Amino acid sequence: MAERTLRGARLGGQSFEDERGIEFAARQQSAYACTNGHEFEVTMALEADVPAIWECPKCGAEARSTQGIEPELKAEKPARTHWDMLLERRSIPELEEILTERLELLRGGEIGPAHLHRPRKKKANA
Template sequence: MAERALRGARLGAQSFEDERGVEMAPRQEVEYRLPDGRTFTVTMSDEAEIPAEWEDPKTGQMGRRVGADAPTEDADEKPVRTHWDMLLERRSVEELEDLLSERLEMLRGGEIGPPHLHRRKKKTA
């Protein structure tokens, strides 16, 4: 049985290629500082857009890039518009009040809406 045993490399990420003639991509070391003052470095490509914050792989805390400016609010960012804001762009408050009273009359008269909300008309004999 020993003669028939498979021979070869162990399983895993083992490469038999050597690194001669291989040119690595240009890289840079970026330093980040944690709120408690400790620093850590991250290796990134020279072409990468460097983020202002990065999570420390050891502690999980967010670190700010050393030498980066303080975070600024984006001037291009639009304020959040609510449904009410969008409605007011199309109609005035007076128009909305008129529309509401008209719809309430229709609802109470039984013209629109679910039947269980309609007021029953009194039978005249």
């Protein structure tokens, strides 16, 4: 079993290849400025789409491109509430009918908390 163990470089890797003869991709510098006044540049491939917003490496705040690139405005969906989802499944008349049925069951003592449905004392006839 010991003969089969892998031997070599440590994990995380250290490349033993040198950079001679390697042609790097064309690059561009993209400048950004954050809300706290930090300015920095990011190196990207020439073909890359330059994002309008980048996280500041110093403070983590949102930094905007100084090259005039504006972020795309996305249409925001309104938050769907429980009521909205309920109305997708039932109409108002259906909901009113269900409410009426449930209230009758509750008042009749068939559903609901036990403490609301104590046996009623019968009046004794004199």
